[in-house]
Amino acid sequence: MQKEELNRRELLAKCAALGSLTMVASLTLPDVFAAWDEQAKARKATPWNEVGPFYKRGAPNNAHLRADGDPGLPVVVSGQILDTRGDTIPGATIEIWQADHNGRYDIDGYHYRSSLVAADAGKYEFESVMPGHYPSRVCQHIHYLVSAPGHKSLTTQLYFATDPVFDGDPARNFKRDPLIQSPDLVRPVMLKGDPKAIVAAVTFEIVLERL
Numbered sequence: 001m002q003k004e005e006l007n008r009r010e011l012l013a014k015c016a017a018l019g020s021l022t023m024v025a026s027l028t029l030p031d032v033f034a035a036w037d038e039q040a041k042a043r044k045a046t047p048w049n050e051v052g053p054f055y056k057r058g059a060p061n062n063a064h065l066r067a068d069g070d071p072g073l074p075v076v077v078s079g080q081i082l083d084t085r086g087d088t089i090p091g092a093t094i095e096i097w098q099a100d101h102n103g104r105y106d107i108d109g110y111h112y113r114s115s116l117v118a119a120d121a122g123k124y125e126f127e128s129v130m131p132g133h134y135p136s137r138v139c140q141h142i143h144y145l146v147s148a149p150g151h152k153s154l155t156t157q158l159y160f161a162t163d164p165v166f167d168g169d170p171a172r173n174f175k176r177d178p179l180i181q182s183p184d185l186v187r188p189v190m191l192k193g194d195p196k197a198i199v200a201a202v203t204f205e206i207v208l209e210r211l
Helices: 008-018 029-041 170-176
Strands: 074-083 093-098 113-117 123-129 141-147 154-160 190-192 199-203 206-208
Touching: 093 123, 113 123, 141 206, 154 199, 154 206
Parallel strands: 074 199, 074 206
Antiparallel strands: 074 123, 093 113, 093 141, 141 154, 190 199
């Protein structure tokens, strides 16, 4: 006999019909459905991380950080800006900055720096290169400063699961960089494209807390 599979709403309705779920008089089944759906959408706030010494105001709105001929593995980072209820935050400002392939920051200009605005669905995307290591930091990383009206601003960093520092196991080895306080900031990397034009793709969702 094939096992019956139920979605959340069907499971709640069946429990109510069989008497396994009871509700006080002030609640209706649609009320319970709505509360259940809100809980399912809930997100944990993205962990904070150091702003670092190389932040610079006034970066241009530019989603193409990698110039033609720049050395390093091309990377495309995309994601969505949400609140802890799982609702999208269109119009959020996403400031990003990083080192180049050789681990150097552009202090005089704005190479590998940008200030993006999340689209209507809270989505963002930019093209860059995999940042290099530099002596004062253990891991490759991209800095983020994300802000939106009605929400707490967030300073954080994106790390890469392919970083040699993690030896293929970031869940166990993320503390090798003392500034990484949560493995949630270490994201998987997917390689795509043809053998002569490989691109690393990374997804980094940002969840802001409400004020």
